[in-house]
Amino acid sequence: MRKADGLFKLIGLCLLAGVLVAGMLFPIVGAAGVMSNQASETVEKTSSDLADIPPPLVTTVTDSTGKPIATLYDQYRLPITPDQINEAMKWALVSVEDKRFYEHHGVDWQGTLRAAVSNTTGADTQGASTLTQQYTKNYLINVVYRNDPIGQKKAQEQSVARKLKEARIAIQLETKLSKQQILAGYLNIVEFSRQIYGIGAAAHAYFNTTPEKLTVPQAALLAGLVNNPINNDPWKHADKATARRNLVLDRMVENKKLAKADADRFKGEPLGVVPDFPAKPAANCIGAGPESGFFCQYVEDYLIKAGMTKDQLYTGGYTIKTTLDERANHEAKVSAEAQVKKTQPYVANTLSLIRPGKERHEVVALAANRDYGQNQDQGQTTYALPTGVYNTGGAGSTYKIFTSAAALEKGVAGIYSPVLVPDSYTSHVFTGGAKSCPPTGPPLRSNWYCVGNAGDYSRIAQGATLQTALATSPNTAFVELEDRLGSTAPGIDMAKRLGMRDTMASNIGGGTVDPKADKPEKSQSQAEYYGPKGSWPGFGAFTLGFSPLSGLELGNVAATILSGGVWCPPTPIAGVTDRNGAPVPVKEAPCEQAVPEGLANTLAVGMSKDDQPGGTSATAAGAVGWNRPIIGKTGTTQGNVSATFVGGTPQLAGAAMTFKFGGGQGGICDAGPGNVRVCGSGNIFGGKAPARTWFGAMKNIMDASQPVLPLPGPDPQYMGGAAR
Template sequence: MRKADGLFKLIGLCLLAGVLVAGMLFPVVGAAGVMSNQASETVEKTSSDLADIPPPLVTTITDNTGSPIATLYEQYRLPITENQINEAMKWALVSVEDKRFYEHHGVDWQGTLRAAVSNSTGADTQGASTLTQQYVKNYLINVVYRGDTVGQKKAQEQSIARKLKEARIAIQLETKLTKQQILAGYLNIVEFSRQIYGIGAAAHAYFDTTPEKLTVPQAALLAGLVNNPINNDPWKHPDKATARRNLVLDRMVDNKKLAKADADRFKAEPLGVVPDTPKKPPANCIGAGPEDGFFCQYVEDYLLKSGLTRDQLYTGGYTIKSTLDKRANSAAKASAEAQVKKTQPYVANTLSLVKPGKNRHEVVALAANRDYGQDQAAGQTTYTLPAGVYNTGGAGSTYKIFTTAAAMEKGIVGIYSPVDIPDSYTSRVFAGGPKTCPPTGPPLRSNWYCVGNAGDYSKISGANIQTALATSPNTTFVELEDRIGSTGPAVDMAHRLGLRETMATNAAGRTPDPNASKAELRDTQAKFYGPHDNSPGLGSFTLGVSPVSGLELANVAATILSGGVWCPPTPIAAVTDRNGKPVPVKEAPCEQAVPEGLANTLAVGLSKDDQTGGTSAAAARAVNWDRPMIGKTGTTQLNASAAFVAGIPQMAGAAMTFKFGGGQGGICDAQVQNEVHVCPTGNIFGGRAPARTWFGAMKNIMEGQPVMDLPQPDPQYMGGGAR
């Protein structure tokens, strides 16, 4: 009875499978017709997905000449055409996976029914899929349901329903595509392990060759992999990979596509894969290397903020031409490292360079003493130190630019207006600071702000705003804030001239936390340092005590040198899709941040920093600097960080030396040893390591370039006469 029962069960399953096949091919009326129509809709949708959802491709980032610097991808795939499949690869794959590929019309019916019956009776899982069906399944798994584990599971479940749907799609494909197109499509989609997809990438990664040049044993190895790429990985499981390759060679002999003597000879050969690991590029900005990685990362971050998703960026197959000038970036990197060793604990030294312009502000270089990478012991990091808001110590007196510009706009001073330089100054407008003025002074009310100078200014006579910008006395600019009446105009000016993202972060350089108990973490810098809650703001703003982006600080100089036109600092020259069509990038429009006359006059006001008496004069002399320029140094309290923002008509930039990742105390500058380090009592200033970094790079970058003059000042903003 048991044998009879088993026989009847087998007959019943065969009949059931036959009915399902008939329903798949020939829709009928009634309930069966409804079911068939629903199945047809599902098949049509899946077929549409195969046509409409393109496979993930590699995105390439290039420098400004079009030379690749990095690749971004989830699946390493190098598409091929049907003409790029050589005979060895073609017959190796067909022989082992689908011997009758050129005879059937998408489905091997005998094999499909055998698989359906075997799977339904609980016997060993049967496949019997043709290459066309495998193409469908792999497309669903690797493309349509990529990242969707539920969808991927359904696409490969062992069920009659799944097999029949797959079969219908395969039949449709065979009516629309030639056999060679199907073979090429399959070989472009299938996985070869380790993020390697498609024969183009596999030929390169496994054998450092192209699909057209694959030898018979190489083709046999790759054809054998598609069945189980992880299990047959030639680096992890060379014995299994060899056995599988040899099986493919035997199948080629059986299929009369290879002589047995040749197969035996090929079996004796080693696998021949590249040593150690597959030859494929890194899947992210690590591939740009330690020098250009920061720029690559900024490109990625910029595009994500511009509206592209990470998935689009890593699968879209874009070509992104950046504005990176590799020569300039190399010079910037060398200069940054000359001042601070890449392995120096806790200290970062960065240089960001931007081209001024009234239509675009192109980022040219983003460099740091540290290398871009993941080896922290070697001084590497993947934080975008030159671009992000990572200098939490501040940029010091470079912020006096904003106070000056705000006062000029209000007509309070011009660049030649006389100013006082007292040894100490007590603000009766702003709160905070010590309760007594150094070295001696009367007790202060808690809402007064008292500051002193970092140097001796007693020998300076007849000072004006231009002199003060070059020599940088603190007292003069806090008094100027008092004359404005609040920090509001200066805070607003910082935003307008370029510190957009900087002013939107909190006083710790992070996204404001609305639930934080402390205002400096809860509010943006613009709110925290500007007027709020009946307060005129914090007078320390002009001394640059807050976190700042080096790139945005460089863009401040670019805005001034562009006649007051602010543009977003962009690293993008052009983006094209996988078909070579331009892709628009959403960027903020340029805007006239301040009147052109104000910007031009401010540039003249900032033009004496590199000259005798200026805070960067020594660094300028060291490289025999002889170009008209703007410049402003800055140093924070206790010498915890320092900066230099500067520019010439062709190039603007900012160098910053700051503590990154820990360390106590200030930063000590040891020029003789070319080493900067954290020490109990700091002595770094903006005119030291930061200025030397900027001048050292710019001297090399601008060699052979024409010398250009600064713009002419506007009398409206020049001032002069008695105070």
């Protein structure tokens, strides 16, 4: 060592000694101003952070009965109280980390001076922090600065300034908390690797037990982990974990808390941790399992949309009671998977069920043929198939509901009014009056719309009413009705009002609208794009449902109609409480009268024949022996790339969708339950897989507990023609 270096180190040691003396005197003269005001303010702020910023806890998601279905967390922590720590755990930790814990007042000055001299002279870096100081440091790292790498680095930097600040906070803590409280606080905060924090979670994850029941060797292993949890991980580094456990046992002997013979015996025992990996729950909705995962995901999405951040959700320690009916959800899952195998490439089949009401629309089931999970080879996905705008193929003719509702509202037609059912029809709103299909004559607008029917409707062409058309679904009748409304605007408006709100707010690809995008397909919402001032105004095919949609929102349309025209957000939330059991308000959109009650009730009657002979879902209904009054409407898109069925009883409504997802060429072929696939030319219809899915689930759900109830009666104002 050069003489100059030695001199500087000597001067540094002298200064350090003075600082440490000041630190030791702090409990006596600190209030008189030994430390600077700025330092005191820093300490006070940090102390305030320790008191005011609670540790991350596990959020529990339950079903409607209160049964837990999932846990959401960033740190797996199960808080314990001082009386839940047994003697073995206390003495194992104290012996290895701070043997004078019960003697000092927050700082072990003898150890601090020794470590400081060693560090300053260039010897090995030493810590000498007491458990109280470690509690402070771990709280800063794992709680206050858990998402702040810079703050975490400062909280553990090897500097005299940081040590002194830590020491002052530790001294303050010792004046406010008992030793047992400090020990419990430390054991609630410290990390045990693999997102496991605190002794409560560690006892469960490592040994499937509780802190009160930890044995001496178990306590010794956990006490040894806190020094370096990653390096001493018993599943990855069993030899290091064993050596560290045995060291703790030796320290307990030295501290006269364990007999040497017992320590030697314990050293011969295996580690005894649970096999393979820690026994901790999944940290997200994967833990809800293949059936309930979609519901859990909707809960998360719904609360974030309501204003809660994901960080709050995953650290707040909330209890979220949902509206999930596990039995109904199981029936929905079984029915969806019976129609389309979970591993069937490129085909998704979903069912969303909602309870109608004038004050709430509670979601009771969200199911898909796919399992919720991350293994694609096993038919799993984490895409929110039942709730998100993922059916990019469209709803098909179920959108005729909106044209019908608009016609009733505008007085253009009633449910018993006659409608035209030509074999083909050209929208004259688009073509300036051309009646032929395709149009002839003077040049016409480039986006004229010509439509034909998917089948022979000659049997109903004479004397068809709007009610008949809703049950049999001729395309030409509804495009002509749309023309009588003057544009697609009334239908688009009705779609939003009755329930397709997120759907109509998405762009025509089903994604989020980007106002800065250079293409209207991305910069405009569906409502704007197809509206009077959009890039494709008045496009007559709107009533045929060719644009992306959410199946849950489609199901909520039926719930709105069956609620006397009252729209409510499809909520999955029954109630939320915080970590202390206090209720947490959830900001939800208020219910609103979307359409007059008489209109909704009359529209319900207009939709009541779909399951009857001649109706598009009659075969599916008959196959399960359906015998309840319902509203219903099927839909199929161009090229058979998707199909839907929406319907409901007074007690339960919902929608089923079968659609292409993730690729594949051509349409969807339906050769019966379990044999639905992507093929060259599709033949699926809403009355096939979607209707079979809906009726298959609803038959079992309703027959188990619900009485047969009639639909509401029609309002003469919206009936038109002669009542039948």
